[in-house]
Amino acid sequence: MLRTIVEKEFLEKILTLRFATALILSLGLSIISAFVLSNDYAQELSDYNTRVQLHNETSSDASIIVDRKPLPLATMFHGIAKDSAAFVRLSTDTHPEPGETIDDNPLSVLFPTVDLVFVIGIVMSLLAILFAYDAVSGEREAGTLALISSNPVKKPMLIFGKWIGGYLSLILPCSVGLLIGLAIISLHPMIQFSSADWGAFGLIFLGTMVYLSCFFALGVLISALTSRSSTAILALLFLWALSVFVIPSLSPSVAKVFYEIPSYAAQARQTNLAVIELEHQRRREHEENALKVLDERLWWDEGGKLAGEIENRYIEAKRGTLSKSASDYRRKLQKQEQIAAVIASVSPYASFKLFATRLAGTDLGSEDKFVAAAEHFYNKYFEGTSIFSASGRPRKEKLSFSYTEPTVSERLKSGLAPFIILLLFTSLFLIGGYVIFLRSDVK
Amino acid sequence: MIWLIAKKEFHDNWISHKITLAFVLCLVLMTVSLGLAMKDYSDRLSSYSLSRSEDALFLDRIADYVYYNKEGEHSGESNIGDMIDTIGIYRRPAELSILARGLEDRMNRPVRFMDIRKLGFQIQIDPGNKQERNKLFALFSPLDFLFITKVMLSLLTILFAFSTIAGERESGTLKLMLSNPVSRGQVLLGKFLGGYASLVAPFLAATLIALLLVALSPSIALNGENWMRITLIILVSLVYIAVFFFIGIAISALARRSATAVLLLLAIWVVLTLVVPNAGWLVAKRVVQVPSEQQIETEQFKTARQIEDEAEKKRESQSYLPAYGKYHVEAQPEIKKAVKAIEEDYKALRQKRLSLSQILTRFSPVGSYVYATVGLAQTGIEDEKQYYTTLRQVEIDFAAESERLLSQTFGDGFNKENPPPSKDDPYAFRAWVVQKSSSIYENFKEGFSSLFSRTFEKSSLSETLNAIRLDLLLLVLWMGLAFVFATLAVVRCEVR
Numbered sequence: 001m002l003r004t005i006v007e008k009e010f011l012e013k014i015l016t017l018r019f020a021t022a023l024i025l026s027l028g029l030s031i032i033s034a035f036v037l038s039n040d041y042a043q044e045l046s047d048y049n050t051r052v053q054l055h056n057e058t059s060s061d062a063s064i065i066v067d068r069k070p071l072p073l074a075t076m077f078h079g080i081a082k083d084s085a086a087f088v089r090l091s092t093d094t095h096p097e098p099g100e101t102i103d104d105n106p107l108s109v110l111f112p113t114v115d116l117v118f119v120i121g122i123v124m125s126l127l128a129i130l131f132a133y134d135a136v137s138g139e140r141e142a143g144t145l146a147l148i149s150s151n152p153v154k155k156p157m158l159i160f161g162k163w164i165g166g167y168l169s170l171i172l173p174c175s176v177g178l179l180i181g182l183a184i185i186s187l188h189p190m191i192q193f194s195s196a197d198w199g200a201f202g203l204i205f206l207g208t209m210v211y212l213s214c215f216f217a218l219g220v221l222i223s224a225l226t227s228r229s230s231t232a233i234l235a236l237l238f239l240w241a242l243s244v245f246v247i248p249s250l251s252p253s254v255a256k257v258f259y260e261i262p263s264y265a266a267q268a269r270q271t272n273l274a275v276i277e278l279e280h281q282r283r284r285e286h287e288e289n290a291l292k293v294l295d296e297r298l299w300w301d302e303g304g305k306l307a308g309e310i311e312n313r314y315i316e317a318k319r320g321t322l323s324k325s326a327s328d329y330r331r332k333l334q335k336q337e338q339i340a341a342v343i344a345s346v347s348p349y350a351s352f353k354l355f356a357t358r359l360a361g362t363d364l365g366s367e368d369k370f371v372a373a374a375e376h377f378y379n380k381y382f383e384g385t386s387i388f389s390a391s392g393r394p395r396k397e398k399l400s401f402s403y404t405e406p407t408v409s410e411r412l413k414s415g416l417a418p419f420i421i422l423l424l425f426t427s428l429f430l431i432g433g434y435v436i437f438l439r440s441d442v443k
Numbered sequence: 444m445i446w447l448i449a450k451k452e453f454h455d456n457w458i459s460h461k462i463t464l465a466f467v468l469c470l471v472l473m474t475v476s477l478g479l480a481m482k483d484y485s486d487r488l489s490s491y492s493l494s495r496s497e498d499a500l501f502l503d504r505i506a507d508y509v510y511y512n513k514e515g516e517h518s519g520e521s522n523i524g525d526m527i528d529t530i531g532i533y534r535r536p537a538e539l540s541i542l543a544r545g546l547e548d549r550m551n552r553p554v555r556f557m558d559i560r561k562l563g564f565q566i567q568i569d570p571g572n573k574q575e576r577n578k579l580f581a582l583f584s585p586l587d588f589l590f591i592t593k594v595m596l597s598l599l600t601i602l603f604a605f606s607t608i609a610g611e612r613e614s615g616t617l618k619l620m621l622s623n624p625v626s627r628g629q630v631l632l633g634k635f636l637g638g639y640a641s642l643v644a645p646f647l648a649a650t651l652i653a654l655l656l657v658a659l660s661p662s663i664a665l666n667g668e669n670w671m672r673i674t675l676i677i678l679v680s681l682v683y684i685a686v687f688f689f690i691g692i693a694i695s696a697l698a699r700r701s702a703t704a705v706l707l708l709l710a711i712w713v714v715l716t717l718v719v720p721n722a723g724w725l726v727a728k729r730v731v732q733v734p735s736e737q738q739i740e741t742e743q744f745k746t747a748r749q750i751e752d753e754a755e756k757k758r759e760s761q762s763y764l765p766a767y768g769k770y771h772v773e774a775q776p777e778i779k780k781a782v783k784a785i786e787e788d789y790k791a792l793r794q795k796r797l798s799l800s801q802i803l804t805r806f807s808p809v810g811s812y813v814y815a816t817v818g819l820a821q822t823g824i825e826d827e828k829q830y831y832t833t834l835r836q837v838e839i840d841f842a843a844e845s846e847r848l849l850s851q852t853f854g855d856g857f858n859k860e861n862p863p864p865s866k867d868d869p870y871a872f873r874a875w876v877v878q879k880s881s882s883i884y885e886n887f888k889e890g891f892s893s894l895f896s897r898t899f900e901k902s903s904l905s906e907t908l909n910a911i912r913l914d915l916l917l918l919v920l921w922m923g924l925a926f927v928f929a930t931l932a933v934v935r936c937e938v939r
Contacts, residue, residue, distance in 0.1 A: 265490035397864070
């Protein structure tokens with residue numbers, strides 16, 4: 001009996017314009033974004049190669065710039081990739097400075113580019129809602145729910161059939177779209193997926209299925225609650241908006257309440273004052289030194305040596321102050337970001353985004369890992385050189401920098417929590433829908 | 444008769460709680476958005492005031508560097524290739540950025556203050572530094588009024604409109620209505636008026652409540668012109684909603700079932716909100732090939748190096764800059780000219796690409812709506828252009844001023860009035876050096892402080908209206924087109 005109901009639900013959805021539209025929408029969006037994203041990636045990769053070449057040519061034993069290779073998954077699931085450091089400037093006289101590539105196009109701010117997180121998280125979840133909103137209330141309105149119930153069919157059977165049949169009819173267009181999009185991306189000549197990339201994408205795909213089932217289950221739940229479909233859809237839109245927009249944008253502010261940090265400008269001012277103090281100190285020492293040279297009638301090179309020592313001390317101190325304040329602030333920001341991420345995961349959309357970006361390596365912590373690796377390299381590269389022994393001439397033996405992104409299992413570990421939250425939400429909505437449907441009226 | 448239909452439509456929506464739900468949705472979104480935006484605005488304002496006060500600190504620090512820029516006369520010569528620091532020459536945050544963020548974040552560029560050996564002080568605009576912002580904003584983009592209307596309101600409109608005709612057809616009441624002496628056109632207008640009112644009423648109510656909170660808030664002060672602009676933004680939003688409503692009615696009439704209608708409308712919504720705007724930019728990128736910033740920098744670097752190498756053939760230089768190579772003072776003017784020419788070409792290409800993409804994105808009402816709203820909020824493309832023009836002017840003035848100051852102080856001027864004592868008396872010579880340094884410092888401080896206090900003018904209301912008049916026209920045109928579409932659909936549709 002269950003099988004019959006599932007078949008009925010499935011066919012009912014498929015053999016309509018509704019399904020065709022969903023298929024076309026999903027395919028269309030996936031294909032278009034696949035082309036766009038793969039071209040983006042090709043551009044980024046060639047920019048990266050140009051940068052690396054330039055940096056190699058201009059590296060010396062006083063300064064070097066290390067770059068981060070863009071990954072194909074990063075272009076499919078943006079995360080913070082567009083806003084994070086693409087390279088780090090390392091030089092003897094200052095602390096490591098992360099730098100970003102410049103985006104000169106104002107339209108990318110006004111009309112943000114669409115990545116797969118957007119397509120799945122926003123458009124496909126809307127599709128899920130639109131497939132589910134009239135699952136129960138529509139049949140109730142059309143009178144067919146009463147008809148079915150007059151048959152020897154148990155209510156649990158009905159709701160199971162609706163879930164399975166409807167969900168299958170939803171994920172069919174969605175997964176076809178995603179897989180074709182993936183195929184297009186991987187067929188691009190410049191793009192090479194490593195086995196880690198395939199693995200990560202597979203896991204994200206799994207997460208997508210759970211995410212869509214979450215919204216589908218919610219849709220069926222609300223549908224069972226209301227008597228009119230048009231009310232159901234509005235209530236669902238409200239909940240959807242809450243999940244996709246309200247909660248995520250509120251989370252940084254709520255996190256601020258729990259964990260307050262000074263503004264960047266205030267922190268910069270503190271650092272400024274500390275550096276000024278160092279500069280005054282340096283000036284004082286130079287004055288004393290100059291007088292000393294005159295008083296003791298030192299030779300020019302002796303005075304120069306003393307001045308050099310003063311400079312060294314000053315630069316070491318300045319570098320230490322700047323890097324300490326930068327890393328302190330960075331740590332505080334990180335903690336705040338983590339708290340905000342936890343708060344945001346109350347929303348299924350945010351949990352999905354966190355899951356996908358963590359698996360793709362474009363999550364909140366991804367930049368820090370790269371910068372940390374650069375800082376580690378900094379210590380190795382400049383071991384034993386002081387600012388005055390570093391001449392700026394090309395280094396004789398080349399130490400090269402390589403950064404390996406975290407492995408799939410590491411990324412999965414960090415992405416496990418939001419995945420579990422998604423599962424919890426889905427179970428909650430399924431149980432809720434079950435209970436409500438069983439208690440509800442069929443008319 | 445139209446009035447009757449409209450009243451009935453409104454009543455239906457009220458009974459089914461659609462209006463209440465819409466009101467709650469709009470209220471939650473508007474208040475959350477404006478609340479967060481105001482907090483963010485006051486943070487930005489205090490950062491802005493703080494950075495203005497940094498200027499005084501910064502000028503003091505020039506003293507330390509000037510003191511050591513002694514061209515070899517002083518044994519404590521510093522590493523002059525040092526970049527002193529990044530100072531902020533900031534634009535005061537636009538008040539209405541609380542409604543439409545737009546390009547606001549791109550108009551807060553810190554400025555690098557460089558002292559290149561023997562060239563004096565120069566400023567270089569550092570376009571990148573995003574280290575300041577909480578990266579969470581990159582993951583979950585902030586929710587402004589523009590976004591709410593562009594995305595949520597248009598979706599809400601679709602959900603109000605999709606069952607206007609199809610729903611009545613399914614429940615059988617459409618043919619009942621039309622069996623009365625009422626024309627289809629009257630049905631269309633009545634349904635539009637009733638449905639539009641039941642959507643706009645909660646939207647306006649929620650917006651006005653949220654704006655009341657803004658007016659009462661101490662963290663932001665809005666003047667008369669701001670309120671004028673806000674009114675215009677709301678009016679533009681009402682036109683935008685009307686466009687989608689007419690489209691919704693049209694599809695509702697054409698589709699056989701309301702469930703189909705809503706999906707078709709979603710597809711149309713995706714096309715208008717996502718595909719066309721993104722496609723506009725992408726097609727323009729294809730048609731007008733612009734090299735990336737990276738490539739331009741590389742080209743500039745190569746050209747500079749080429750000129751330097753040629754100068755090396757004429758005269759061997761002892762100056763060497765890290766990450767740059769050998770350096771010749773006499774070659775600098777030629778290098779500057781060549782680099783500037785490359786920059787100008789690049790800018791022209793970028794402008795061409797921008798114009799093309801603006802034209803293409805206007806193929807959707809969403810494009811025009813965005814341009815009109817960010818323009819009114821003073822965070823639009825024209826405002827960014829104005830910002831950059833001012834910034835470039837500051838750069839030019841800065842360079843000119845520092846050249847003047849340098850020639851004044853390192854030139855003969857000071858030396859004529861205060862001839863250096865003989866180097867046989869080292870103490871006297873040192874005293875002269877100290878005096879020269881502080882005179883340089885005083886001059887620089889005076890010269891630069893006027894540059895630092897440069898304010899960024901924002902566009903006036905008439906300038907804004909002039910800039911967005913095309914988009915305003917297009918929106919009205921879209922509304923007309925959608926109305927025609929709806930009329931045709933309703934006049935020709937099936938009633939059974």
